[in-house]
Amino acid sequence: MNGPRVLLGVAGGIAAYKSAELLRRLTESGHSVRVLPTASALEFVGAATFEALSGQPVQTGVFADVPAVPHVKLGQEADLVVVAPATADLLARAAHGRADDLLTASLLTARCPVLFAPAMHTEMWEHAATQDNVALLRSRGSVVLEPASGRLTGKDTGPGRLPDPAEIAELARLLLERPDALPQDLAGRRVVVSAGGTREPLDPVRFLGNRSSGRQGYALARVAAQRGAAVTLVAAHTAELGDPAAVDVVRVGSAAQMRDAMLAAVKGADAVVMSAAVADFRPSALAEHKIKKGSTDPDPLVLTKNPDILRELVGGREPGQVIVGFAAETGDADGDALHHGRAKLARKGCDLLVVNAVGDGRAFEVPDNAGWLLGADGSEVELANGSKALLASRVWDAVASRL
Template sequence: MSLKDKKIILAVTGSIAAYKTPQLVRLLVKAGAEVQVVMTEAAKDFVTPLALATVSTKEVFYAVSNGAHWNNHVHLGRWADVLLVAPCTANTLAKMAQGLCDNMVQAIYLSAACPVVFAPAMDEDMWLHPATRANVQQLQSYGHHLIPVESGPLASGLTGPGRMAEPETIAAWLEHFFAPEQQPVAIPPNTKALITAGPTYEAIDPVRFIGNFSTGKMGIALAEALAERGIPVDLVLGPSKESTQHPLITTHKVVSAREMYDACERLFPEAAISILSAAVADFRPQEAAAEKIKKGSEDTMQLTLVKNPDILAHLGAIKNAGQTVVGFALETNNELEHALKKLKAKNADMIVLNSLQEAGAGFGHDTNKVTLLSADGTQTALPLQSKKEIAKSIVDCVLALKYNNA
């Protein structure tokens, strides 16, 4: 297993989620890891050092100095293969971002010569606060890795995002992190991404429009997958009930194709990676009536449609050597042929081929099945899986294409 013989420091801070840490230690030890637990004094109010020492079979450290005994935080920081801060409170996030050193956890953090992973835990309003957003982004700019919070019941009695990921999720994340074939691509600092998602609505009159069945789920999953890799994302989202609260994602809401085009043109110059997953209407009514069109006595109504601007073609034409542009192709027949033509015609670096002929794929589903077509001729077929897993696979392929070939 990928955790066998790995040396893991688990830093526990003062959150109610600390009650989950004995189970987390059990899972890591069972997977073959050697786990050294350290704690803040506040964490001892939620879980005892004795409980964690029992499951880890190691003394738990919670003070740099304990009487005549000095705990060598520099040695510990160099001993570990990874430092995992879980749960990581809003207070600890802020201290890590600012480099404060007033407890054993912070002393080890500032001495760590290994990758740092943090799993936040706090209430919804704290998680969504701009200060927390800035602190998460600061830690990720240091190269640290975020294990995203989950949504559900919170200690305050509210329900929403802020829960620490479950122990099983954290253990699986670490196994994925240490798997040789899954080592993260080195992403340059200040990398930004642009994602389009959802449908566009093209007005016929003030109450009617031309649209499609896109929900925006795939695009939001892509934005979250990029953000989890530490990349700030501008999400241009058409009219959709879906949303995201990830602190590294800035959502720009639009309605029409022309609004989406304008937003993309404004944001594109700063984007190293652009993934255009929105289902943009190809045509719009030439004129939108100022008032609701009455039915009248006629049996038919004629609409004159004009082409909308082609966002993928435009960005493909103006991209520079440092920018990667990925498009989506939703096809109903001759899928591969049409997608390859689109890849070349739009000057894209990759096309994600999505077929409506596949059961469980396309609009309205929580699953998808796609094939990735790269400009270098590579074709990668991904099996039917959740859109979140598909998004992670697409992001892995895009990052490998961009940075491994750089």
């Protein structure tokens, strides 16, 4: 494979079994992946599994294949190093420059982005020694993800769960696209993000909806959390997306529910990003029973306007609060998508507006995105096509500079 060269480190924790799924995602995306497990990791997942999925040999010690000097060359030649899971022991050894196996030696020679995905019990994650090691690694430029919360080994529950392999793969792609995409510049900030498409009930069975998958909003929440923010995600209908690690998720259905949830969540928030695809209209009346298909055409559907949540948020903003809107636009006889985006920014009064040109497989239901970032100060930045996490990182750059 001629894709980016990735070293996948696997430390010895029960979450090591999830590294096989991460490996599959990376290889199927065209990456050339070399797995570097610790000796204890092989107690959980055998070398044959990693070799079969990667197509490359698996070694743990620095004395294997000595003429090739792998403990030096692997790190030197890598485009990205991902360690998942990263146990408390592995983080400690990496922070203190240990080089007692192939993985830690390669970490010392790597000059590419390094991503650690911690996984351990809550008490171990919250211990002062672990937190000091995390801070030290981050100060040296490594990315140490915030872990997810949930079921751990046995009956324990809490922060320390390995983020979903799909999430780690998305953030790995982001670091290959942009190595400086995850600074800790939102630490101490609280942000609110909306995502997904609202559904407006017509009868007990049917609804009016839109094509939003929620991927962009989830990417915004995910990137913000990994840049240090406390994040609340107000999520309408999404394409069965897993909850981002270290994010509080509030579920809603209709535009009215979205409005109520957002107005409650934004109190005290430093920044608000309204990326949800909120329906502009809803049926004027909700049928009590399913509308039957008879021999005649049904009555015309009467619609009424939904509240403009973004304008309401702008009108009630707190001092210093940065508000970002999204606009999915198409060109028409009056102008192109960017023209309509400029007009929408003026109407809404938000600080920043992301304009997406939609249609023909763009923006909705796809993993990538592009557009423009317009500022109330007259700034305009073109957002080149890339992952939705990449676009999210550019949005948070602009927000952080205004906070």
